[in-house]
Amino acid sequence: MATAVQSVERENYLNSNYGIKSWLLTSDHKRIAMLYLISITAMFWIGGFFAMLIRLELLTPAGDLVSSDTYNKLFTMHGIIMVFFFLIPSVPAVIGNFVIPLMIGAKDLAFPRINLLSWYIYMAGAITAIVAMVTGGVDTGWTFYTPFSTTYSNTHVIGAAIGIFIAGFSSIFTGLNFIVTIHRMRAPGMTWRRLPLFCWSNYAAALIMVLGTPVVAITLLLVALERAFNIGVFNPQLGGDPLLFQHLFWFYSHPAVYIMILPGMGVISEIIACFSRKRVFGYEFVALASIAIAVLGFLVWAHHMFVAGISVYAALVFSLLSYLVAIPSAVKVFNWTATLYKGSIRYETPMLYAFGFIGLFTVGGLTGVFLASLGIDVHVTDTYFVVAHFHYVMVGGMVMAYMAGLHFWWPKISGRMYPEAWAKLSALLVFVGFNTTFFPQFILGYMGSPRRYHAYPPEFQVLNVLSTAGASILAVGYVLPMIYFLWSLRYGELAPPNPWNAVGLEWMTPSPPPTHNFDETPIVTWEAYDYEHQPQEEVSVGH
Amino acid sequence: MWKNLPLFPERASALAWQVDGLYFLLVAVSAFFTLLIFVLIFVFAVKYRRSVHPHPVQIEGSLPLELAWTLIPLGICMIFFAWGSLIYFQEARPPQGAMEVYVVAKQWMWKFEHETGQREINQLHVPLGRDVKMIMSSQDAIHSFYVPAFRIKADVLPGRYTSTWFHPTKVGTYHLFCAEYCGTDHSGMIGQVIVMEPYAYQAWLSGGGATGSLAENGQQLFQQLGCSTCHRFDTQGRGPNLTNIFGKPVLLDDGRTVVADENYIRESILNPGAKIVSGFKPIMPTFQGQVSEENLMALVAYIKSLSQPASGPASNQAAASVSSNGQ
């Protein structure tokens, strides 16, 4: 059946031309998004493999599975790959790349060739980092703290730092492209107030990419130079200040957290609105909260340094500002919850992931409030409490949102439906597995188990075993979608243009969209999330 | 408590109660909000499911609600902020008359030296009920001094002193961890803090093989290194007289004033040109690479001892300025 329909399928971005060259030299944002999808999925599995080894090592208190040097390399490479090569590009470069031009009624991003260039830069950075890892690895932690990274580590710090330096430019170019696109490429009638919240949040994240990334780039370049030539900018033996490195590093790397989470929040806004068939509650507040997070996010970096030796008064100011940045995140959570009120709610897989996101992000955000509190932070910083906190935000928040978005837009991307039952199962597995993995780590952290420990005192074992058990469930939860997404490419049902009966320009063009996105430039005359005027027909999917 | 599955760390310092108090409040408030969100989502998702509620009611938003869930969390956060900061201030200000322990951290061990001259590795004996201040420096990478039972942690940096303090309230043996990743054997850079009854501590002190107090060792070094030829105890020396300078402000030749704290003494030994005392010439050679961290600490202890008897308040002031966050 499917093949018969396929033969009369109209031309779209997937079948407009064929061959490796047509993909590697494409300037179509949709194809570039697919290039990113393939590359970051590969990086996700490499990083995930390292995570599994870490969890297996921590099954027993003694360091028995791998040597301590290997363990140190494992968590370093897990961090570098997941942060710089998976999370930062995930939603923006894959989903954002694909849907932002569609959402605003543009034919492409503002600079299609720079978009392609940014993928090549990403690949160059990723390959550099992977070469550094394969030829011996790096053991500094993803934070590259000096003087350990510049003087005492015997591993491939320079290679890894250069890899991240290169990948940084990919991020900068993606951010630049988004900002310019959202400013200049909107279809007639698509005013800022009608902009989907996904665009708002990606816009906010793009601001951070453009303003923050160059700082970490130059900082890591200095680390590489210092290591190569022993120039002493961050080396206390030569008069340098290691705290300056931490300031410069966190000036980017804290806002980078918002690069990761903001686009995820955007995904959730779209999905919550669609599956409760309502306009997002307090649209303006949710949109402004994204900008507020981006701005305030630049002013809180030193909360990573409360025990590092900064002055008491600096610590006070950064603690206060850290509380302030929590507020817009809370506003978003409340608004999403309020959107459900008197909605007409359907439990499709993206919605399940979105529920999971709200719950886990709430826990991640609230434990962030613990860490902003100076007295508590002194005790729990650099322990498993912090590890649990940022995994709740990054994995429980961001990866959930990424999965939600992939399921939501998969029909648009591939033109096929994924198998709903399997997808629901995987959403459940991810939720259960995730909590089993990371909730025990909060307890471990408050008990004082330091992070980055290869071996640990025996009283911490039970919770670590629980965590490892959870990780294996989580792994299954991630393998399943990988399989059924691939399966659906060939065997999935053909997707209609708007399988969710959603509002938004991206749903008004065929699935998959033609190369130029729209047959004619759309003119927007309605508000965002105008579910009131969306026909109420009950679209059944796959039945 | 379950013996095999402890879920909460021991409390063995005066501060631990305060940290735990704030922690319990945070847990309670977080649990409340988490439950609130979970319950609301669950109730809405069930009550307004498509099959029973096919027609959504469009609601634009609500300014009062937005204000409420902006301002109420903000207000709650300010309570946390104030309380957390109060605890932090206490952690940052060692009380007067604290017993001092000098700590040198290196890959991958902790070296302690008591004022009375006892040296220990990876073990620290302290008496119950006394304030104990740690003056710490690292020989290589950054380390972090962490005793979960005391709820304290402070990074140990190369090239400067940082400090932290605690007041043990319970006899026992507690974990000491390095909390800042420092290389291969980071997870092996652990030790024990042993809190003893005061009499037992005295017995332990007298049993140790101390060869003179730290300040006495410093005095010997002061002679050996030739410091005493210029830093004389009168006004004739080519360098400043070091009596009673600790904790006092020092006027520099570029017009700035600094307080002569541990970090200033350290810098003046290793990098004498950086801050020249007004009225003196920059003729002092650097001792960079010639004095070990331990010997530096002995010298610092000696120079501090030159100020001790007469100037109690001043040295306390200085002690405050070398707080764990001193700079």
Add this chain to the structure above:
Amino acid sequence: MATSDIQVAEHALQHHFADMEQQQETSTFGMWMFLLTEIMFFGGLFCAYLVYRASYYQAFVEGSQKMNIWLGATNTAVLICSSLSMALGVRAAQMGKPKLMAILLLITMVFGFGFLGIKGIEYHEHWVHHEFPGPNFHFETGDPAHPATDPQHTQIYFSLYWAMTGLHAFHMIIGIGLVLWIMIAGLMGAFTPSYFTPVENVGLYWHFVDLVWIYLFPLLYLISKKHGG
């Protein structure tokens, strides 16, 4: 003339823009965003510079006294002249005079190379005097009455000096490449009065790189004329 002008413009219009105006505004806006990134890129170094200068002022003064102010000032003048010729070049492109534009861009490039040459002389002098950070670094004030007070931090001054001017010189090299590219493109008739956005954007880039030097010169060369000691 007018018809070929329109043809060029139509040719230059990329498929995803509605019209030339949108395309032009978009690319100029993109260029400004890029310059914002560049400011932050240099910003990290400026921040490190300011922190260390505030802490180790004397060491920085002694380091800066090793700078050849005359060569530095000459270079400043060279760059200001190059900005002028660049601006005139953009104007020529706007007026549709590709040959004039090419000549002005050539002058800009000559100034650019002049700058790099002079910078090279300075680098060479620092190199032979061991004023390059690292194991071979050696610093003397050259005045026996006033020995170096804090050579360790003077080394940091030189680390930042090499990093900042090196990064700037790297931008100059890229700038010269870009100018060469639009000069050739201009001679081949790529630009018209209605389409010269690339020229404008390269001009923006060139002015930005000049501006960075305008800050670098006083910060690195002119910290204090008074001889410290």
